[in-house]
Amino acid sequence: MSENSQRIVPKNVRNIITFMTDQHRIDTLGCMGNQYAQTPHIDSLAEDGCLFTKAFTPSAICTPARSSMLTGKLPFKHQTLANPEWNIAYSTAIPVTDWTYTQALRDAGYNVGMVGKYHCGTNLPDKFGADDDTFWGAENPVANEEYVAWLEENNLPPVKAHDIWRGKLPGNRDGHIIAARLDQPEEATFERFIADRTIQRLKQYAQDYKETGKPFSLDVHFFGPHLPYFLPDEWFDLIDPSKITLPKSFGDTLVGKPPVQENYAVYWSTSSFNNEQWKKLIAVYWGYVAMIDFEIGRILDAARELGLMDDTAMFFCADHGEFTGSHRLNDKGPAMYDDIYRIPFIARIPGLTKGTKCDEYVQLIDLTATFMEIAGLDPDQVEDGRSVVNLAAGLPVDDWRKNIVCEFHGLHFPIQQRMLRTDDYKLVINHESINELYDLKQDPSEMNNVYTAPAYDSVRRDMAKELYSQLAQRGDRSFAKWMAAMTDFDIPLKNTARSDWDEVAK
Structure with a gap:
């Protein structure tokens, strides 16, 4: 191993659980300084782990970012550069012959599973060595037959919503839906469905681990807090809008900046809402994060009951951030602001991490190399990432990066950007x-x-x-x-x- 002359991860720590959210701003978490956040379970991972304060995505679009984590390559190398729903003539499938950490772990004798969102192109996880409990697409697929059947089996109400928040497009046409109230309890949400599927798979893997010593890697990918924010009343109204301070960049005129940013503000109807309405939308977004945190807490409770906490490294990350009103923008897109390029990044490694912070520059692909080191494999198999194990343990690492480079290739249209930060x-x-x-x-x-x-x-x-x-x-x-x-x-x-x-x- 190039990063370490010997393994410093305790021998019993071989299992891996990775929580990934979608389109998640770092300022929604208590551990990142938000005093009004209600994220005790994510915060608990930071309390027992290492919180990386300068973590970045390689590209602030779902498919290229997630494909980078899966393949250990930068987007311009793996070439899966656009979300399939808005394909702009790029490839939208990782070749099945490409190296992936999931296949590497499977080949090393691991149980490997992925639950929840899968947005790495049209070749699904089973092509890359993973048990597939995933659902394809950009947003919660609430019409999915498995989810609908789960609702019926548990006597839960079907998906229905009211109080729709949407702006206006040119010509006074209705714009994209930003938020709405679900006529469902939390127990019926797609987030609960993902958590239940995760716990079911976790119990299976835990039994194999206890009986045969077979380690596991389980990825849990939530679709939220990606807009639109469809939430039950309890979570829609969880955060008091009066506690919200609008982003300092909320009043950005976008003068002297690429015109596409103003066009994107029009596309998302961001000028349709007044300041108080924006505070409510931001509060709803924070409520969405809190609901996901609640489901993560249920999964962590299951891990405790199964006796896995001391043997399992846990990670929390997001594919990218979201504007949520910053720079008068919404969603993500052709701009390289920190709002969408910085990501939450937590590493909890039993026996090594102690609730510290690390201010070095890390990127999503570094998780891939870290998984390899946890598994006792060579992290150099990961072409463009480096293991953060030593950093997480507070140990010095020679020649760590002093800055970060990111890239963008387009979403609704082809556009090239590169950034040095x-x-x-x-x-x-x-x-x-x-x-x-x-x-x-x-x-x-x-x-x-x-x-x-x-x-x-x-x-x-x-x-x-x-x-x-x-x-x-x-x-x-x-x-x-x-x-x-x-x-x-x-x-x-x-x-x-x-x-x-x-x-x-x-």
């Missing part, structure tokens, strides 16, 4: 539009684009040179070549990938 600055290169530079010390909410400001000329050049170098090193040469030609910094074009004509013209 340090503690002090963020540079975003938009190939078809206005480039962005933010001074994060002076402007942590990323309101003012200073890319063309003369005072930041040397910063812009240094950041561009560093981003270019990292893109070229990792093999993202097409974008690097564009940067070399179009961005004002001191890198000659010939240092990018050469064509035969480049050699002739020497």
Whole structure:
């Protein structure tokens, strides 16, 4: 193992449970400083684990982010770059011959299962060595026949909603649904359904583990708190809107920024709601997080009853964040703000973690390498991630990254973006539009684009040179070549990938 000369994970810790949420802002959690959050169970993982404060997704879109975690590769390498529902001519299936951590663990003798949301393309988990208890799609598939049958078997009411929150599109047309009240109790929600399926699978794996010593890896993927926020009254009204402070970037004019951001605000009808309505929508979003936390608590209770807590490493993460009013935007999309690129990231490893925080830059793909190390396998099998075991244990790690690079390839339309983020600055290169530079010390909410400001000329050049170098090193040469030609910094074009004509013209 390259990260560690010897295994530091206790020998009994071989099992893995990973909780993943979808479109989850970090400021919804108590452990991340939200005093009004009601997330005791997620917080308990941080209390016994290590909370990573600077964690990022490789791409703030479901399918490429989740596919990166599954394959251990950056999006531009695995090429599954768009959600299948909004395919823009990219591949939407991971080849079954690709390396995945699920297959690696299965080959190493693990029980491997995935429950809940699956959004890694059209090849399903069973093609990659996992027992498949997943449901395909971007949002809770409430018409799914298995869920409908579960409701009927348990004498629970069918899905029905009222108090629909939606904005207005141009022409005074109804816009996308943002939130609604479910005419169901929590016991009938899709989140409860996922938790029940998880507990059922966990009991099976726990029995195998107790009887034969066969370890397991179980991924639990919730569809929420991805919008639309459909919640029972108890959770819809859980958080008092008067406790909500609107994001500092709520009043962003988006002047001096790529025009697509304003277009996206129109698409999501974000100007349809006044300040008090936005506070309520944010409160409902926090309530959705709290309901998911409640279901995670049920799963953790089952793990305790099964005697698994001392033998099982547990992780909590999200595929990406959500705007929820920040920068007058909603959902996620063609902008690289921290609101959607920073993610919650918790590692609880019995015998190693002690309720600490780590301020190093980590990314979603680092979880993949961490799973390998927990399993006693070589984390170097993961092409683009590094195990965080030593970091989680508070041990030094040589040559850890000092910044983070992220990428975007499009959602509803093809668009290329690359980002370099340090503690002090963020540079975003938009190939078809206005480039962005933010001074994060002076402007942590990323309101003012200073890319063309003369005072930041040397910063812009240094950041561009560093981003270019990292893109070229990792093999993202097409974008690097564009940067070399179009961005004002001191890198000659010939240092990018050469064509035969480049050699002739020497």
